Each structure stands twice: as structure tokens, then as C-alpha cells.
Amino acid sequence: MRTVIFDLDGTLADTSGDLIAAANHCFIGMGAGAQLDPQRDAATALRGGRAMLTLGLDRMGTRSEAEIDRWYPELLRAYGDAIDHHTVVYPGAIAAVEALRSAGYGVGICTNKPEGLAEQLLQSLGIRSLFGSMIGADTLPVRKPDPEPLFEAIRRAGGAPDRGCLVGDTVTDRETARAAGLPSVLVTFGPAGGDMATLEPEALIGHFDELPEVVARLIG
Ligand SMILES: O=C(O)COP(=O)(O)O
Numbered sequence: 001m002r003t004v005i006f007d008l009d010g011t012l013a014d015t016s017g018d019l020i021a022a023a024n025h026c027f028i029g030m031g032a033g034a035q036l037d038p039q040r041d042a043a044t045a046l047r048g049g050r051a052m053l054t055l056g057l058d059r060m061g062t063r064s065e066a067e068i069d070r071w072y073p074e075l076l077r078a079y080g081d082a083i084d085h086h087t088v089v090y091p092g093a094i095a096a097v098e099a100l101r102s103a104g105y106g107v108g109i110c111t112n113k114p115e116g117l118a119e120q121l122l123q124s125l126g127i128r129s130l131f132g133s134m135i136g137a138d139t140l141p142v143r144k145p146d147p148e149p150l151f152e153a154i155r156r157a158g159g160a161p162d163r164g165c166l167v168g169d170t171v172t173d174r175e176t177a178r179a180a181g182l183p184s185v186l187v188t189f190g191p192a193g194g195d196m197a198t199l200e201p202e203a204l205i206g207h208f209d210e211l212p213e214v215v216a217r218l219i220g
């Protein structure tokens with residue numbers, strides 16, 4: 001079976017608002033006040049918790065790996081407590097996934113969010129059952145850009161590892177697909193959308209309406 005694997009943050013859903021709220025909770029806990037702005041820092045948020053802590057601690061002038069390690073668990077805890085207050089699925093994402101399923105493709109998720117939080121978010125958005133597989137950052141001993149989580153997401157969705165593609169929003173997704181020898185589709189509707197073309201993916205989409213046709217062209 002041909003399979004389409006999706007990244008989660010910044011691809012299927014705009015999770016930046018809840019991620020930034022969790023990071024700002026940490027900076028307030030450090031006594032420094034909110035450091036990240038939901039609009040201006042959205043692209044950093046979509047690169048994950050450690051990227052947000054790095055940026056905020058840089059602004060405070062107190063960045064260290066030890067401080068990032070110390071606050072990362074608290075960030076995840078705060079995020080899990082309010083995971084779906086601001087988060088929205090991108091326009092057309094559900095319809096595109098349903099169209100791919102109807103056309104006979106397997107669909108799954110490969111994210112660098114911890115698996116438990118990714119499951120919680122997908123459940124609360126009501127979209128978990130659309131996907132035949134879900135591989136998170138800690139599901140396997142390795143994470144993206146290692147190709148193995150992508151291969152495993154394809155296998156668990158019932159597909160063949162040499163007949164799939166990855167839809168994502170960052171250089172990490174591009175590198176994962178390249179390492180797997182599979183085509184990537186990058187979305188341009190997110191906060192870093194303007195930079196996607198420089199990564200030279202096999203395809204770019206500005207709206208999910210374009211995805212079924214692009215997938216058919218790339219993997220048949
Ligand atoms: O949390 C992250 O590091 C990014 O998550 P993603 O892989 O779903 O974009």
C-alpha cells in the first residue's frame with residue numbers, strides 16, 4: 001500500500017499558541033516574565049519545547065543546557081495541562097486525509113512531540129482515528145531526522161517503506177524524507193512558509209486542497 005505520513009506540529013495543526021503559553025509559564029516561574037510572543041515567535045514554537053526555552057533564555061541572557069534540561073519537564077507538564085486551548089487544525093487538513101484514505105492510501109503521523117502528548121492532542125482534536133499509525137519522539141530509540149521513525153510510521157499504517165512520502169513543515173522533515181529515500185511535501189501556510197522553497201522538497205503546497213493531486217504525482 002502507498003502511504004502518506006504527516007508531521008503534526010505546524011503541518012496538521014497550528015499548535016504554536018499552546019506551546020508558547022507553556023514556555024511563558026516557565027519563564028514566569030524563573031521570575032523573568034513572559035519572553036515569547038504568540039505571533040512573532042510562532043516559528044520557534046513549532047520547532048518544539050527546547051527551541052522555545054533556548055530562545056527565551058537567550059533573551060534573558062541566561063541560556064545554559066542545564067537550565068534548558070531543568071525546565072523542559074515543567075514545560076511539557078504545563079503544555080499537557082492546556083494542550084488544546086489555542087490549537088487549531090489547518091484548513092482542509094481533515095478533508096485531505098479523508099480523501100487520501102478514500103483513494104486507498106494508508107495515512108499515519110510521524111512527530112517529534114513526545115508520543116503521550118501527541119496522542120492526547122490528537123484525541124482532544126477528535127482526529128486520532130483518522131490515522132493508522134502514530135510515531136512520536138520517544139516511540140523508538142531514534143527520532144527524526146533519522147529515517148527509522150518514518151519507516152515505522154509507514155509500516156504500522158500497513159504500508160511498504162519504499163512507497164510513501166512525508167508531509168511536513170521544517171528542515172527536519174525534509175532531511176528525514178531524504179534520509180529515507182522518499183519524497184517530501186512541505187507546507188507553505190505556516191510562519192516559516194516563505195523559507196520552504198529553499199529546502200528544495202519534491203513538492204510545496206499552500207493549502208491542503210492541493211495534497212491529493214500532489215501525492216498522486218509523487219508516489220502514484
Ligand atoms: O515538537 C517538536 O519538536 C516538533 O513536532 P513535529 O515533529 O510534530 O513538528
Ligand SMILES: [Mg+2]
Pocket residue numbers: 007008009010011046168169170
Ligand atoms: Mg512540524
